[in-house]
Amino acid sequence: MAGAWWPAVTRPEIADPGRPVAAGIGAPAPPRALYVHIPFCVSLCPYCDFVVLAGAATRGPRNRIGALVAALEVELRLRADALDARWGPPRSAARPELDSVYIGGGTPSLLPAETIAGVLAIVAERFGISRHAEVTLEANPGPDERGDARALRDAGVTRLSIGAQSLDAAELRALGRRHAPVDVAATVHDARTAGFESISLDLLYDVPGATLETWRRTLDAALGLEPDHLSLYALTLDNPDAEGITGLNGDHLPVLDGARRWRERARPAQDDDRAAAMYELADRRLADGGYRWYEISNWARPGHESRHNLAYWERLPFEAVGPGAHAFDGVTRRWNAARLDGYIAFLTPPDGSPRAAPPGGADPVDDPTAAAEAVILGLRTSRGIDASVALAAPLADQFGWALAAELVDVTSDDRIVLTTRGRLLSNELFARLV
Numbered sequence: 001m002a003g004a005w006w007p008a009v010t011r012p013e014i015a016d017p018g019r020p021v022a023a024g025i026g027a028p029a030p031p032r033a034l035y036v037h038i039p040f041c042v043s044l045c046p047y048c049d050f051v052v053l054a055g056a057a058t059r060g061p062r063n064r065i066g067a068l069v070a071a072l073e074v075e076l077r078l079r080a081d082a083l084d085a086r087w088g089p090p091r092s093a094a095r096p097e098l099d100s101v102y103i104g105g106g107t108p109s110l111l112p113a114e115t116i117a118g119v120l121a122i123v124a125e126r127f128g129i130s131r132h133a134e135v136t137l138e139a140n141p142g143p144d145e146r147g148d149a150r151a152l153r154d155a156g157v158t159r160l161s162i163g164a165q166s167l168d169a170a171e172l173r174a175l176g177r178r179h180a181p182v183d184v185a186a187t188v189h190d191a192r193t194a195g196f197e198s199i200s201l202d203l204l205y206d207v208p209g210a211t212l213e214t215w216r217r218t219l220d221a222a223l224g225l226e227p228d229h230l231s232l233y234a235l236t237l238d239n240p241d242a243e244g245i246t247g248l249n250g251d252h253l254p255v256l257d258g259a260r261r262w263r264e265r266a267r268p269a270q271d272d273d274r275a276a277a278m279y280e281l282a283d284r285r286l287a288d289g290g291y292r293w294y295e296i297s298n299w300a301r302p303g304h305e306s307r308h309n310l311a312y313w314e315r316l317p318f319e320a321v322g323p324g325a326h327a328f329d330g331v332t333r334r335w336n337a338a339r340l341d342g343y344i345a346f347l348t349p350p351d352g353s354p355r356a357a358p359p360g361g362a363d364p365v366d367d368p369t370a371a372a373e374a375v376i377l378g379l380r381t382s383r384g385i386d387a388s389v390a391l392a393a394p395l396a397d398q399f400g401w402a403l404a405a406e407l408v409d410v411t412s413d414d415r416i417v418l419t420t421r422g423r424l425l426s427n428e429l430f431a432r433l434v
Contacts, residue, residue: 028331030087033100033311034127036072036119037322038108039340040065042145045176046262049240051253051324051338052106064340068322069115071347073122074355075321078347080126083319090128097128100308101135103157109139113151120156127319129156134198134307136161141187142179149187149194159198159306160191161231167221168214171207176262181221188225198304200229205278207235208269215278216285223289228304232282233297234275237263248342249359251324251335276424283420294382296423313377315370323358336360376430379408384417391416398432 039051040058057064080090087095101123103116116137123129136159139146149160164184166172172179184201191199201222205215222230239260240252255263283293291299295313298306311318320327324338336343337359346358365373375395378385387410390399399416402408407422407429418426 028329029317030083030095031127031319031327031329032096032098032316033102033308033318034098034123035308035318035320035322035325035327036101036103036108036123037320037325038103038105038111039068039323040105040110041107041140042110042142043176043178044256044259046259047175047235047237047266048259049238049252049255050106051251051322053340057340058110064344065111067344067348068340069111069119071344071358072119072321074347075358076119076122077126078355078357079319079321079327083127090126095128097130097133098123099130099133100311101129101133102308103135103137104161105138107140107145107163108137109145109147109152111147113148113155116152116157117155134159136200136306136308138163139187140179141183143183143186145178146183146187146190149190149196153194153196158196159200160187160196161200161202161229162187162191162227164201164222165204166207166210167203167218168210171210171214171218174209175204175207185225188227198229199227200231200304200306201225201227202231202233204233204235205282206270206275208266210274210278212274212277212281216281219282219285223285229298229300229306230286230291231298232279234279235266235270237267237270239263246338248339249337249361251326251338251360253324253338279424280420292382296380296418296426310381313381315374315377332362332364334360334362372434375433379416379418379426379429382417384408384411384415387414387416395433398429401432402429 037051039053041052041054042058044052044054053064056062083090083095089095091097101120103119108116120129120135129135135157137152137157138161140163152160162184165175165177167181167184169180172181188199188201203218203222239255240246240250241255244250245252246254286293286299291301293299294305295309298309300306315328315330317330318328320336323336323340323343325336327334343358346356349355375385375389389395390408399408402422403410406419407425408416409419411417422429
């Protein structure tokens with residue numbers, strides 16, 4: 001097995017989640033984080049809009065995992081070549097090592113630990129990984145999906161994010177999930193035994209058929225597992241086809257007919273008032289359990305905030321590889337097209353033609369958009385934004401309204417932060433700021 005990118009030691013200290021939003025809006029910079037997308041699952045959940053393939057693409061003699069990994073390795077090197085040319089080699093003065101690597105999906109835990117170690121070895125060589133970096137891998141908790149926790153830890157993964165979604169058996173069935181609540185507990189136990197000191201659980205609320213009482217039981221069961229971090233997301237049933245983002249160069253895949261029918265049945269069973277009550281209940285229960293909210297959908301024990309996701313909210317530059325993956329250099333947002341065949345064909349052409357970056361697109365971020373992004377992303381976090389920015393032109397009217405509506409508050413150190421009510425109605429405020 002390929003060796004880990006650093007010897008497995010103790011969990012490093014997590015950086016202060018309140019550090020300021022990246023300075024120098026409009027200035028390109030080398031990446032501080034890297035996202036690696038693994039688009040394979042054993043089965044497709046009908047609510048999922050991530051770039052995911054299942055069935056024969058994932059398991060069996062025709063699976064595409066080997067082809068995807070070969071293409072990923074080529075893309076990593078191509079992106080690193082471009083960074084070398086622009087900023088110099090990793091670990092140089094102009095190009096610091098990565099603070100975080102996030103291997104998401106899909107179900108990356110389906111890949112052998114040797115494969116994960118090989119990918120991280122390339123990242124360490126070509127990008128540099130700080131000795132105290134956060135390296136996260138997403139795992140599904142099913143017995144045949146969770147992977148070998150000890151081998152993953154030895155491969156260099158330091159943080160496990162477990163896609164529990166619910167700890168109610170009926171809700172899991174309604175969501176099309178393959179695991180049972182007991183599998184979540186087993187996955188957490190295996191991870192702790194393997195030496196993981198930072199474990200996160202993902203949960204969904206406003207699930208069709210859920211009640212405030214079933215949500216309370218899920219929260220209590222989750223807290224009983226003593227994770228270090230929880231991400232709670234309201235179930236969102238979007239239509240990427242209608243949004244025009246599923247074309248050849250789009251970053252989403254078309255919605256399957258079965259998933260579309262499931263969503264049409266599920267939407268009437270959702271309720272905004274119930275969702276708000278679920279969020280408020282979660283916020284109270286998690287605070288009582290010692291978890292601090294640091295972003296609208298995320299709570300953590302002190303020192304376990306997701307550094308990778310904080311890089312997004314702070315508008316730090318990040319690199320990304322894999323189908324549908326998004327990157328940002330401080331000036332331009334870039335994405336890879338979602339379709340696997342095109343991704344593999346460009347990076348590992350079967351006819352021996354030169355390898356090329358995969359298809360996709362890019363959007364330069366102008367100064368007004370960058371400023372609006374910085375305000376909105378800053379407001380998503382518990383640190384908020386500087387009151388002098390919020391209460392000056394051209395934002396003063398919008399924040400005056402938000403203060404009157406009790407959506408925001410001013411802290412003793414002159415920061416504008418969302419109230420609990422503001423977190424629930426944040427989209428209404430954000431729409432006024434763009």
